Amino acid sequence: MNMSGARGARERMVVIGGDAAGMSAASQARRLRDPEELEIVAFERGHFTSFSACGIPYWVGGDVTDRDQLIARTPQEHRARAIDLRLRTEVTEIDVPGSRVRARDVDSGAESWTSYDKLVIATGARPIRPPLPGVDAPGVHGVQTLDDGQALLDTLAATKGRRAVVVGAGYIGVEMAEALINRGYEVTVVNSGQEPMSTLDPDMGRLVHRAMTDLGITMVNDAEVTRLPTGEDGRVRAVATEDTEYPADVVVLGIGVRPETALAKAAGLPLGDHDGLLTDLAMRVRGHENIWAGGDCVEVLDLVSGRERYIALGTHANKHGQVIGTNAGGGYATFPGVVGTAVSKVCDLEIARTGLREKDARRAGLQYVTATIESTSRAGYYPGAAPMTVKMLAERRTGRLLGTQIVGREGAAKRVDIAAVALTAGMTVDGMTSLDLGYAPPFSPVWDPVLVVARKAVNELRSSEF
Amino acid sequence: MNMSGARGARERMVVIGGDAAGMSAASQARRLRDPEELEIVAFERGHFTSFSACGIPYWVGGDVTDRDQLIARTPQEHRARAIDLRLRTEVTEIDVPGSRVRARDVDSGAESWTSYDKLVIATGARPIRPPLPGVDAPGVHGVQTLDDGQALLDTLAATKGRRAVVVGAGYIGVEMAEALINRGYEVTVVNSGQEPMSTLDPDMGRLVHRAMTDLGITMVNDAEVTRLPTGEDGRVRAVATEDTEYPADVVVLGIGVRPETALAKAAGLPLGDHDGLLTDLAMRVRGHENIWAGGDCVEVLDLVSGRERYIALGTHANKHGQVIGTNAGGGYATFPGVVGTAVSKVCDLEIARTGLREKDARRAGLQYVTATIESTSRAGYYPGAAPMTVKMLAERRTGRLLGTQIVGREGAAKRVDIAAVALTAGMTVDGMTSLDLGYAPPFSPVWDPVLVVARKAVNELRSSEF
The missing domain is CATH 3.30.390.30 (FAD/NAD-linked reductase, C-terminal dimerisation domain)
Incomplete structure (x- = not known):
């Protein structure tokens, strides 16, 4: 193993984002480097670390009964391994020439700078929230974070009506359709594509369409949502397209996610056609020897087409973290790319x-x-x-x-x-x-x-x- | 496609053995060659063609209710495709220099010679039947053919006792243990190896051992069967090892199979260390331009070790048949070898x-x-x-x-x-x-x-x- 990196002098690795990629990187670097050699500071703006976003539909659907089951490793476990984890602390700026990040305590608003020798950007993804009238009304939910999942469950518990509309028919959409079916809802899926699961060819998507219809799900294709009409109480009451309205007691947005790269962009780091960070095969941000990026905020090489793609998937994020942690810890590892494998189920x-x-x-x-x-x-x-x-x-x-x-x-x-x-x-x-x-x-x-x-x-x- | 082979002159392809490899070869050759170009004669000494031997344990166990479900294609279906199928007709000699085979009608005993331009040897395997005292007693069963399966089912139906002993703990042995458990028997598996499933390393076999014990199966390892004691009625009553006796109302031999290559050996065709026929990658018997062999009577190249192995498995037999039929039909195909994949289950x-x-x-x-x-x-x-x-x-x-x-x-x-x-x-x-x-x-x-x-x-x- 090539143990590069300064010996003797204690270095600091800063990790932005405390989910799969970031905390895998931190854990792997810690495995290779003692705290005397490498200090690791991780900033996470939310309440949780290392949770399975992919598991949220099954928690909402009732297959997983306890939110904590979705947490792979708690903040306490990370801290016990000498990772200085700062929750509810949002990084607001990366100063690349100064090798430092500015972080803000979400609750107090206090800001401070932290310098780094090595930086890991694992800022993840943000759900696509189309700028539709009504999109912020009560009863409209995304399902990206554990907080989102809890909010949706709270709404489901408080809602008397049993009509749910899912906007989007990709993985999140079809999985949320199953979750809501399992909760006893009448489910309508409104989809802008020709068929559900646009990650398949339409002829295969059609099979999904038929099967979901057979499950009692109302499938609406080729439908562009124009607004989310609200009732007198201000709550969402329907999903409207140009042609018609689909009554809804609860609306779930499952339209997909985009890389969360505003910080990186502001710092002048290289982004690709999909707005994801561009890295080399060792997950180093291109042109930056001491900055790595991984997980839902990066683009990955598609080994079949030879092009960069954007795929937000926990299994890649974990691999990225492993590779980053190994390299940042002085070892050597690469992430050669993906072939674009994805599996899902509806009932x-x-x-x-x-x-x-x-x-x-x-x-x-x-x-x-x-x-x-x-x-x-x-x-x-x-x-x-x-x-x-x-x-x-x-x-x-x-x-x-x-x-x-x-x-x-x-x-x-x-x-x-x-x-x-x-x-x-x-x-x-x-x-x-x-x-x-x-x-x-x-x-x-x-x-x-x-x-x-x-x-x-x-x-x-x-x-x-x- | 290189359509080699005589054009115009009608050729005759003779197939010895009417199961997976032989009939796949016949069917594929027929797909490529009309009856006017290629006559196909297939000899099968049994009553059936193209049956799934691998399915017999599930028929015995009751998961498959009807024997006919195990028959992939009936004699009538083969004949409808202009394959001259002769059941209950056993080939007793291959005359390689004379390019002919001698066949005997099993019922009448009448023999006759049939000449061939192309020969396919698909004589399959025979179960290992150790020369133990009592091995031919009523109540002792192999499970190689549909006739075997029916005989075992008849015995089970006629037997009052519920104690079954399976000799051998390879795939057939463990699958038959499951079948007999499903039929409500108390099952003992007597195995000469250190652990069941000697196709696994012993540390993995031990896990199978434990799981089978947990299923209520009595597992006996390192036990050499010495004889099968019979009762006064002449029926088997136990399986005996040097040390002890395991009472049995029915005994199933699941010791495995050997290539059925007596005919080929007598004809001077090349056999390997495991007594299987040796072929080239196009499944041609080595040194013989117009003789192919496939299925359970051949050895196959192990791509990992680079050596010949013997593996009797329907999936290989079907692939061999496909390759042979393509080549015998004037096309080109190869069977590059195996990596030795096998899957099985017990409950x-x-x-x-x-x-x-x-x-x-x-x-x-x-x-x-x-x-x-x-x-x-x-x-x-x-x-x-x-x-x-x-x-x-x-x-x-x-x-x-x-x-x-x-x-x-x-x-x-x-x-x-x-x-x-x-x-x-x-x-x-x-x-x-x-x-x-x-x-x-x-x-x-x-x-x-x-x-x-x-x-x-x-x-x-x-x-x-x-």
């Missing part, structure tokens, strides 16, 4: 994707074939064998796998990992047809659905080469 | 392995480190999160993944596919730590168990390089 419907959609491939200038098949999660004769649809994209001529999408029931979602590894390895779909995947009747048909779709993709490739 | 216990065990690695001259971790199938706070233990082997110095074993509950077994693809791609465990695997609380902790064990393996590698 018993499982949804998964990795790699490029058709429009991503076109945008990247790639020519491709697609193959779509229907199969089952287990041998057809085995009880519980559930249908799944698998779509695969492969590059013309090279046959390289470009992407995979799966919509099905039990056993569908995690099968996407097969394609995720194959994408990382740059496999061709022809090479995938002979993959030695686990087979036994309770777990797979004798041809795993991923093998079946790979075979079909090979045939499509052949007929595309005229 | 809710899931067992999976891929790649090399410790002893395989030693035998191949590889130095390695191991890492073992415990994690859960879902986020720890999500309902149904079930524990799993994952073990990983990585080569010293190169860090190349060598093998992975998993024992756990729901969601454990198919995770081995991640490692199977990584093995195929020759990934290092360090490379695996940044794999972009599907994450959402219902499907995985934020660090998938496979990522956790890969990280630990990386640490083990570092400390091994002194």
